[in-house]
Structure formats: C-alpha cells, structure tokens
Amino acid sequence: MSATAAGVLAGLGTTDVPGVLAGAAGAAGQSVDEIVDAIRAGAQWTLMVISAIILVYSVAINTSYLMLIFLATWDAIDSHRRLRFFSQEDTYANPLTPAISVIMAAYNEEAGIAESVRAMMSMRYPTFEVVVVDDGSKDGTFERLRAEHNLVEVPRVIPDDLPMRGKVLSTHVPADGSASLLVVRKTNSGRADANNVGINLARHPLVCIVDADSLLDSSALLQVARPFADDPLNVVATGGVVRIANGCEVVGGRVAKVNMPRSWLVRIQVIEYLRAFLLGRTGWSRLGGLLVISGAFGLFRRDVLIEVGGFDPDTIGEDAEMVARFHRHLREQRRDYRIVFVSEPVSWTEAPSSMAVLARQRRRWSRGLAELLWRHRKMIGNPRYGRIGMLTLPYFVLFELLAPVVNLGGLALVPIALWADAINVEFALALLLASYGYAVLVGFVALAVEEYAFRRYNSWRDLGVAAVASVAENFGYRQFNAWWGLQGIFAALRRTKQVWGVMTREGFSTPGRSTGGNRG
Amino acid sequence: MNSAQLVSLSIAVLAVAVVLLGLVIITGRALNRHRERRDARLSADVRPLLMELIGGDNDEELSEPLLLLAALDERVWRTLEPSAISMLGKVSGNARVALVRLLEQRGLARTASRDLSGLGAVRRAVAAHVLGLLGHAEAAFPLVRMLSDRNPEVRAAAVRALGQVGAAGAAGPIISSMAGGRVPFQLVAQALIRLGSGARPALVKALSYDDPAQRAVAVEVLGLIGAVETAKVLVRVLAGDASTDVRVRAARALGRLGTPVCLDALLHATGPGHPHAVRVEAAAALGDLGSPRAVPTLQELLADPRYQVAHNAALSLARLGGPATAALTETLTERAGTSAADHAWEALAIQDLQAGHMPRLPASPSR
CATH class of the missing domain: 1.25.10.10 (Leucine-rich Repeat Variant)
Incomplete structure (x- = not known):
C-alpha cells in the first residue's frame, strides 16, 4: 500500500528540489527565459508541497474527528450500561446531593424570560435556586419577571468575591418569601460580568451557568450534577450537551417534540453540533482534555470559580477561556481535578437561521478561540499542563484555529496547482476525497452514533434530512464557515473592538399557537 | 497499482462505507421499531394485571393478578419485567409487597443471586x-x-x-x-x-x-x-479533628442534632480561633439549631469582616424569629451605616417576607 501511496504522491509533479535550487543559484548569469523557468519551477514546487500538506492535513483532521467519535461512542455505551442499574432517584433522594445556584444572565429577553424562568424553577432537582441577572435590559425584561413572580425589592448585601464592573441597582425576590428565585438588576456590563454578579450572589456550592433563552430537559440538572456526586473531591466542572431547538415543539419552556428544523442552514448546524459539540466534546472529556464547556449549559464549583477570578469580561469567548483558566490554575497548583462532559442532559438553544447572524456568531467563536490560545500560549506544548498542554491546545491550534486557513488555502491553491501542472488530476481527486469524501464518512459515523446512542430524531423523514445535511455541509457551508473563521482570526490580530452582536430569534413552535412562542 | 487506480479504489471504499453506514442506521432503526411494537403488543394485555397487582389492597384482590402474572409465558414476561423492576423503586406498602412476591415467584431473586x-x-x-x-x-x-x-x-x-x-x-x-x-x-x-x-x-x-x-x-x-447520643463525640470532632472538612461537617451535624451541648460547641466554633469554613458553617448551624441563646453571638457576628460569616449569621437570625428581631433592630440603630446594619436589613427583610409583609428597605441604602 505504501508503494501505491507513493504513486499518488508521485503525481505531485515532476519538479525536483535540487534542480530548482540549482536553477535559482545559476539564475543571475542566465537569460530572462531561464530565470522565468526557474521561478516557474520554484512556484510549481511550492504549490506541490502545499498540496501535499493539505492532503496530509485533511486526512489527519478527519481521522481525529473519527477518533473522538469512537471515544464518544465508548462513553455512550458506558452510559447506556449504567442505565440498567442506576436510577436518577438515587441522586434526587440523596440528602447530600449538592445544591445548585442556576445563573441566568438576561439582556433584552422580554419575550421569553417569564417562560424560561418558570421552566427553570420547575426543574427536577432536590435543592436549587435561580438567580436572574438583568444586565441593564432596555426592554421590559424585569417588568415581565416582576409581574410573573410578584417580585418585591429586598436589601441584599452583595459580596465581592469576584470583581464586578456593573453596578447592582436592586435585588428582588417573590413576595411570598420563596427563596428559590432572586432577580438582580444592574447596569449593563456584558454577559461575563453579569455572570460574575450572579456567582457573587449564589448561595450554593455548585453554580450552573445557562443562557436566559436556553430550554433545559427537566432532569438536566440531576444528570449534569451526577459526576459531582460520584467524585465530589475531584470534579470541578461539568458541561452538558447543547442541541438545536429550531423546529422543535416547545411546551411550557420544555422541548416536547424533537423535529429537524425547516431551513437547510439550520439542519446543517444540527449535524455540526452533533459531530463537533456532542461527540467531539464527549471524546475530549474521555481523554481528560475537555477545553470547552458551553456558556449555554455548564456547572462549576463555586469555590473554584472564585479562586480563578470568575469570567473574564475582556474576552469574547469567556466560557472556553474560563475552562482554560481552570486547567491552568489547577495544574499550576498540582491539584487532582476532573472536568467532565455529560452527553445526555440537554440544553436546547435557538441556532442562527440567517447567514448574517451565523456569520457574526462564527466570527465571534473564531476570534474567541484565537484570543484564548494567545492568552494561554504558555500552556501550549508545555508538559507542566499535562494532556491539556500537550494534546488539547496543540490540537486546537492545528485543527481548530488553522482549519479555516487550510480549508480556504486549499480551495484557492489546488485549482492553481492543477493548472500549473504542480499536481495531476489523480492527486487533485485524492485531495477532494481526503477533504470531502472522508468528511462525509465522518458525518455518517456521527449519525450512526446518534441513532444508536441518543435517538433524538424519531421520524424517518428527519433521518433522511440528517443524511442529506451531512453531505450538504461540505458544499458551501464549510467554505463560508472557514471564511468567517478567517475573519475572526484577523479581528483578533487587529484587536478591533469586541462586539457580541444581536442574535435575531425566530422563536420556537408551540402546538396550539398559530404564531408560535416567539422568543424575541 | 498505479495512482489512478488507488484513487478510484479509495473512492469506491468510501462510497461503500457510507452506504453500509446508511444501511446500519436504517436497519438499526427498523429493528428497534419492530422490537418496540412487538413488546407493546405482547405486554398490552398483561400490563393492566400489573396495575391491578400494585393497586390491590388485600390478599384476595392480589391473588388473582399475582397468579396470572406468575404463570405468564416467559416471552411475554420479558416485555413486562423492566416495568415491574422500575416500579419496585417507586411504590411502597402493599404494592411493594405484592411486587416483591411476584418477582420472587418469577425467580428474579434466585437469578440475581446467581448473577x-x-x-x-x-x-x-x-x-x-x-x-x-x-x-x-x-x-x-x-x-x-x-x-x-x-x-x-x-x-x-x-x-x-x-x-x-x-x-x-x-x-x-x-x-x-x-x-x-x-x-x-x-x-x-x-x-x-x-x-x-x-x-x-x-x-x-x-x-x-x-x-x-x-x-x-x-x-x-x-x-x-439524628444520633443525639453521639453529640458529645461530635463536639470533640468539631473542636479538634485534623481535617477542616470534617470539622465543617461536624458543625452541620451538631446544628441538626440540636442538643444544649451542641449549642455551646457551635457558639464556640464561631470564634476567631477557628478556620473560616468552620466559622461559616457554625453560624449557619446555629440557625438550624434554633435556640434564642445564640442571638447575642449571632448579633456580634453581623459585624464580622468576612462576608460569609456575617451573611450566615444574618440568615440564622432571620430564622430565629421574634427573639432575634429586637437584636436586628438594635443593630440598625447602633451600627447604622456599617456592614453589620446592612446584614441586619437583609435579615429583617426575610422576616418581613415570612410574616407576609412588604420588606422594609433602608431609607438611603448603604449598599
């Protein structure tokens, strides 16, 4: 096989390096034609080398996805085995199950906040409180909450465990004395700072960060808290799966029926979330190198959040940056710890359904990653930081940060290389195969795991749509994604002003309502 | 094999792999659906018997469904068994006794012991x-x-x-x-x-x-x-265990036990000579314990420079009701403008809410 692989590589072109160098060396005393030939040969050789790098890169990145999916499969099998002899009732009935403070930072969430908070307060968990931080909303977010829960103002002393930029204006609780809801009004200072205010006011040892518009499965807290119960000394953070709610039927703030979205743009994101967020992160968790816990659903030990200084309001990807800081701090202190991803409890979120909003989101993600890697560059390849330093961060540099560069570079250079005879048709086909064919295969493996392990999409039609979306993802969507990623990297390099951007929401479909439950 | 053949072969392998995966997905789903339908069909007739069994009040009402379920064909029973086992963890009293009898008659205990x-x-x-x-x-x-x-x-x-x-x-x-x-x-x-x-x-x-x-x-x-007879032992743990975590838990346990000896130990544990975590927990445990004798100490703790100690003292005072109200009001007047007064306002607001009143607010918040 290696001989035949050499055959494909032989298709890279006929230019030999020494020849190029010799040509270049002797160029000064030769004719213009010879100089042009030497330059052409040099360009051919460069194109040939880049094409080879892209081929190897494509095989490596898809193989890495495949390996992460296999690790996630192993995890899913374990979870399913455990279902036969483990009941959530054990966690629910246990008086030592740690209490949770759920922090919901809200900015202009008037349309959906009442339903979200109501759903959150009816979560199945023994002891928890909900802390809503109204981050200076300009709409009626607070008024909706006040009317819904009959809120009254109470004087609360605000601890300063974490620094706060915004000024707390007032604190409110339900007039019936129920202590499970606290609403904090503050001046606008961004989501990260709002979360820090919520953490300061949290009464319980575990803090769950969720988006104000997230829809959680009713048992999500029980499941995401289970690693803390199993290994209370070592587990410092857990992350839950975020899935896409577009197209799903929502009743009372809960996803009642899972459907594929109607738009192909969102359908492709469903597949992307499945492969990259669910299976990818489960795989990383299995390796002990989880770097990203989504800000839409993560559970942290409050004392460790305080130790590391809370969320950083100066970074745009504050959720991943926080997890990187957890790793850094705990490694530097030489403490045993675990950060775990739990594949079953689900937080449902609305994904962008327009190109403009998706572009903003992806630029932000890419910029956040670039900033994170730059800020924690000391950890990259540093054995002191264990798997996170030696495996996860180098992987993120190579296969997450640089992927847009290679993707777009390949797209632009391969046709030129073909035209310039730097590579032959067979090699170009091999490149396409490694990049796109292999990616389709990875998508189908992810679909198979979804089908056997989670089975969230029940209709045959949804299955067919998912299969088509797995293929379609590679044609257009991937290239746009790479472009936005590249823009995000440039924004990080130029250090332009960070803008979160407005997420235009279309709302969820609610049976019995003609207009749906619009969420703003 | 030349390069063109290798590329063709790779395309073919990928295509076959994708098609095979598609078939695996479709077959898996079809088989699963078939199994679900079959199980639903098989258990549909006998599931009411299970409900009858756990709903029965006396032996007479139980005997018939028990006999019928115990004699069920193995294939049908297998579809019902997971539900019966899952119910076992959720029911109590007669329903539980009946279910246990059924499962033992079906040989579940014997099989499990062997397994x-x-x-x-x-x-x-x-x-x-x-x-x-x-x-x-x-x-x-x-x-x-x-x-x-x-x-x-x-x-x-x-x-x-x-x-x-x-x-x-x-x-x-x-x-x-x-x-x-x-x-x-x-x-x-x-x-x-x-x-x-x-x-x-x-x-x-x-x-x-x-x-x-x-x-x-x-x-x-x-x-x-509630092992009250062990309170003295726990007091010794609170005072001198080598682990702060164990001492914190001892403070919590003493608050739950609530005997006089617990009160003295907890009051002592709020003192500055103890680790911060122990003081925080002791201040909270005094609220669990509920003795008015704790009021003066808790009132002093309102002025503690560590937020969590003062905050837990305020919450405990709020829980102590009437006897604590005077101390809180006194703190408002005597320590106006200090953090102790802020904590007192917070505690009084909680008491107001518990009494069904609108909470009092400081005229010009010092927060």
Missing part, C-alpha cells in the same frame, strides 16, 4: 441492583463481598443494595469500602442513612479512622439520622 458471581460487570451490577430493590436479606453476605469487586460500578451498586436490604452489620464494610475513593461518598452516606440506628456503632468507630473521607461520612450521617 452476582457472573463474569460480566454489567451482569453483576444489575444483579446487585435487583437484589437491593427486592430488599433480599439473604443477599447481604454476597453483597458485602461485592464491595471489593474490581469494577467500580459493581461496588457502587453493592453499596446501594446493602442500604436497601437494610443489613446493619454491613455498615462497617460499607465505610471501609470508601478507602481510596473506591466508592462515591454520597452513595455510602445514603446507604448508611438507610441502615439507620443499626449503623451507629460502626459510624462512631469510623470517627477515629485515618481517612478523612471516612470520618466525614460518619459525621454527616450521624447528624442526618
């Missing part, structure tokens, strides 16, 4: 789980053996099952099984709580173990099961 020595870890864990749900007392000894199983999930299932079986003699081995984090803390605590007073001797003995996790679980459980 405890099975080769597969899942089989052993499921067996321990089932025996626990059945409360099968004869399984206690083999379950204790499972505490040293090589698989952590089997050990966890055995701990849980021993608690459900109620084998008080297993308390010692259960606590020992924690060594080196081999069984989750919470599971051990829950099992020991289920064992109740029978576990007390083993729990008191564990207070002198070297492993702080074992001491911590013992302290926590003694508080939760």
Whole structure:
C-alpha cells in the first residue's frame, strides 16, 4: 500500500528540489527565459508541497474527528450500561446531593424570560435556586419577571468575591418569601460580568451557568450534577450537551417534540453540533482534555470559580477561556481535578437561521478561540499542563484555529496547482476525497452514533434530512464557515473592538399557537 | 497499482462505507421499531394485571393478578419485567409487597443471586441492583463481598443494595469500602442513612479512622439520622479533628442534632480561633439549631469582616424569629451605616417576607 501511496504522491509533479535550487543559484548569469523557468519551477514546487500538506492535513483532521467519535461512542455505551442499574432517584433522594445556584444572565429577553424562568424553577432537582441577572435590559425584561413572580425589592448585601464592573441597582425576590428565585438588576456590563454578579450572589456550592433563552430537559440538572456526586473531591466542572431547538415543539419552556428544523442552514448546524459539540466534546472529556464547556449549559464549583477570578469580561469567548483558566490554575497548583462532559442532559438553544447572524456568531467563536490560545500560549506544548498542554491546545491550534486557513488555502491553491501542472488530476481527486469524501464518512459515523446512542430524531423523514445535511455541509457551508473563521482570526490580530452582536430569534413552535412562542 | 487506480479504489471504499453506514442506521432503526411494537403488543394485555397487582389492597384482590402474572409465558414476561423492576423503586406498602412476591415467584431473586458471581460487570451490577430493590436479606453476605469487586460500578451498586436490604452489620464494610475513593461518598452516606440506628456503632468507630473521607461520612450521617447520643463525640470532632472538612461537617451535624451541648460547641466554633469554613458553617448551624441563646453571638457576628460569616449569621437570625428581631433592630440603630446594619436589613427583610409583609428597605441604602 505504501508503494501505491507513493504513486499518488508521485503525481505531485515532476519538479525536483535540487534542480530548482540549482536553477535559482545559476539564475543571475542566465537569460530572462531561464530565470522565468526557474521561478516557474520554484512556484510549481511550492504549490506541490502545499498540496501535499493539505492532503496530509485533511486526512489527519478527519481521522481525529473519527477518533473522538469512537471515544464518544465508548462513553455512550458506558452510559447506556449504567442505565440498567442506576436510577436518577438515587441522586434526587440523596440528602447530600449538592445544591445548585442556576445563573441566568438576561439582556433584552422580554419575550421569553417569564417562560424560561418558570421552566427553570420547575426543574427536577432536590435543592436549587435561580438567580436572574438583568444586565441593564432596555426592554421590559424585569417588568415581565416582576409581574410573573410578584417580585418585591429586598436589601441584599452583595459580596465581592469576584470583581464586578456593573453596578447592582436592586435585588428582588417573590413576595411570598420563596427563596428559590432572586432577580438582580444592574447596569449593563456584558454577559461575563453579569455572570460574575450572579456567582457573587449564589448561595450554593455548585453554580450552573445557562443562557436566559436556553430550554433545559427537566432532569438536566440531576444528570449534569451526577459526576459531582460520584467524585465530589475531584470534579470541578461539568458541561452538558447543547442541541438545536429550531423546529422543535416547545411546551411550557420544555422541548416536547424533537423535529429537524425547516431551513437547510439550520439542519446543517444540527449535524455540526452533533459531530463537533456532542461527540467531539464527549471524546475530549474521555481523554481528560475537555477545553470547552458551553456558556449555554455548564456547572462549576463555586469555590473554584472564585479562586480563578470568575469570567473574564475582556474576552469574547469567556466560557472556553474560563475552562482554560481552570486547567491552568489547577495544574499550576498540582491539584487532582476532573472536568467532565455529560452527553445526555440537554440544553436546547435557538441556532442562527440567517447567514448574517451565523456569520457574526462564527466570527465571534473564531476570534474567541484565537484570543484564548494567545492568552494561554504558555500552556501550549508545555508538559507542566499535562494532556491539556500537550494534546488539547496543540490540537486546537492545528485543527481548530488553522482549519479555516487550510480549508480556504486549499480551495484557492489546488485549482492553481492543477493548472500549473504542480499536481495531476489523480492527486487533485485524492485531495477532494481526503477533504470531502472522508468528511462525509465522518458525518455518517456521527449519525450512526446518534441513532444508536441518543435517538433524538424519531421520524424517518428527519433521518433522511440528517443524511442529506451531512453531505450538504461540505458544499458551501464549510467554505463560508472557514471564511468567517478567517475573519475572526484577523479581528483578533487587529484587536478591533469586541462586539457580541444581536442574535435575531425566530422563536420556537408551540402546538396550539398559530404564531408560535416567539422568543424575541 | 498505479495512482489512478488507488484513487478510484479509495473512492469506491468510501462510497461503500457510507452506504453500509446508511444501511446500519436504517436497519438499526427498523429493528428497534419492530422490537418496540412487538413488546407493546405482547405486554398490552398483561400490563393492566400489573396495575391491578400494585393497586390491590388485600390478599384476595392480589391473588388473582399475582397468579396470572406468575404463570405468564416467559416471552411475554420479558416485555413486562423492566416495568415491574422500575416500579419496585417507586411504590411502597402493599404494592411493594405484592411486587416483591411476584418477582420472587418469577425467580428474579434466585437469578440475581446467581448473577452476582457472573463474569460480566454489567451482569453483576444489575444483579446487585435487583437484589437491593427486592430488599433480599439473604443477599447481604454476597453483597458485602461485592464491595471489593474490581469494577467500580459493581461496588457502587453493592453499596446501594446493602442500604436497601437494610443489613446493619454491613455498615462497617460499607465505610471501609470508601478507602481510596473506591466508592462515591454520597452513595455510602445514603446507604448508611438507610441502615439507620443499626449503623451507629460502626459510624462512631469510623470517627477515629485515618481517612478523612471516612470520618466525614460518619459525621454527616450521624447528624442526618439524628444520633443525639453521639453529640458529645461530635463536639470533640468539631473542636479538634485534623481535617477542616470534617470539622465543617461536624458543625452541620451538631446544628441538626440540636442538643444544649451542641449549642455551646457551635457558639464556640464561631470564634476567631477557628478556620473560616468552620466559622461559616457554625453560624449557619446555629440557625438550624434554633435556640434564642445564640442571638447575642449571632448579633456580634453581623459585624464580622468576612462576608460569609456575617451573611450566615444574618440568615440564622432571620430564622430565629421574634427573639432575634429586637437584636436586628438594635443593630440598625447602633451600627447604622456599617456592614453589620446592612446584614441586619437583609435579615429583617426575610422576616418581613415570612410574616407576609412588604420588606422594609433602608431609607438611603448603604449598599
């Protein structure tokens, strides 16, 4: 096989390096034609080398996805085995199950906040409180909450465990004395700072960060808290799966029926979330190198959040940056710890359904990653930081940060290389195969795991749509994604002003309502 | 093989792999649906019998469904068994007795006892789980053996099952099984709580173990099961255990026990000579304990420079009701403009809400 692989590589072109160098060396005393030939040969050789790098890169990145999916499969099998002899009732009935403070930072969430908070307060968990931080909303977010829960103002002393930029204006609780809801009004200072205010006011040892518009499965807290119960000394953070709610039927703030979205743009994101967020992160968790816990659903030990200084309001990807800081701090202190991803409890979120909003989101993600890697560059390849330093961060540099560069570079250079005879048709086909064919295969493996392990999409039609979306993802969507990623990297390099951007929401479909439950 | 052939072969392999995966997905879904439909069909006629069994009030009402279910064809029973086992954990009283009788008649206890020595870890864990749900007392000894199983999930299932079986003699081995984090803390605590007073001797003995996790679980459980006769021992733990975590748990336990000796120890533990975490917990435990004698100390703690100590003191004062109100009002006037007054405002607001009034607010908040 290696001989035949050499055959494909032989298709890279006929230019030999020494020849190029010799040509270049002797160029000064030769004719213009010879100089042009030497330059052409040099360009051919460069194109040939880049094409080879892209081929190897494509095989490596898809193989890495495949390996992460296999690790996630192993995890899913374990979870399913455990279902036969483990009941959530054990966690629910246990008086030592740690209490949770759920922090919901809200900015202009008037349309959906009442339903979200109501759903959150009816979560199945023994002891928890909900802390809503109204981050200076300009709409009626607070008024909706006040009317819904009959809120009254109470004087609360605000601890300063974490620094706060915004000024707390007032604190409110339900007039019936129920202590499970606290609403904090503050001046606008961004989501990260709002979360820090919520953490300061949290009464319980575990803090769950969720988006104000997230829809959680009713048992999500029980499941995401289970690693803390199993290994209370070592587990410092857990992350839950975020899935896409577009197209799903929502009743009372809960996803009642899972459907594929109607738009192909969102359908492709469903597949992307499945492969990259669910299976990818489960795989990383299995390796002990989880770097990203989504800000839409993560559970942290409050004392460790305080130790590391809370969320950083100066970074745009504050959720991943926080997890990187957890790793850094705990490694530097030489403490045993675990950060775990739990594949079953689900937080449902609305994904962008327009190109403009998706572009903003992806630029932000890419910029956040670039900033994170730059800020924690000391950890990259540093054995002191264990798997996170030696495996996860180098992987993120190579296969997450640089992927847009290679993707777009390949797209632009391969046709030129073909035209310039730097590579032959067979090699170009091999490149396409490694990049796109292999990616389709990875998508189908992810679909198979979804089908056997989670089975969230029940209709045959949804299955067919998912299969088509797995293929379609590679044609257009991937290239746009790479472009936005590249823009995000440039924004990080130029250090332009960070803008979160407005997420235009279309709302969820609610049976019995003609207009749906619009969420703003 | 030349390069063109290699590329063609790769395309073909990929295409075949994608098609095969598609078939695997479709076949898996089709088989699963078929199985679900078949199970639903098979269990549809007999499921009402199960409901009748757990809904029956006396032996006469139970005998017919019990006989019918016990005599069910094995194939039909297999579709019903998971529901019956799952219900076992959710029902009590007559319904539970009836279900246990049915499952024992179906030979579940016998099979599970045999499976405890099975080769597969899942089989052993499921067996321990089932025996626990059945409360099968004869399984206690083999379950204790499972505490040293090589698989952590089997050990966890055995701990849980021993608690459900109620084998008080297993308390010692259960606590020992924690060594080196081999069984989750919470599971051990829950099992020991289920064992109740029978576990007390083993729990008191564990207070002198070297492993702080074992001491911590013992302290926590003694508080939760209300072992008031152990209060003096717990006071000694609060005063002098080498682990701060164990001392914190001792403070919590003493708050739950609530005897006079607990009160004195907790009041002392709020003093500046104790670790911060212990002081925080002691201030909260005084609220659990509910004695008006704690009011002066808690009032002083309102001025503590550490937020969490002052905050917990305020919450405890709010819980102490009438006797604390005067102290809180006094703090407002005597320490106006200080953080102690802020904490007092917060406590008074909680009392107002509990009394069904609008909470009082400071005229010009010093927050």
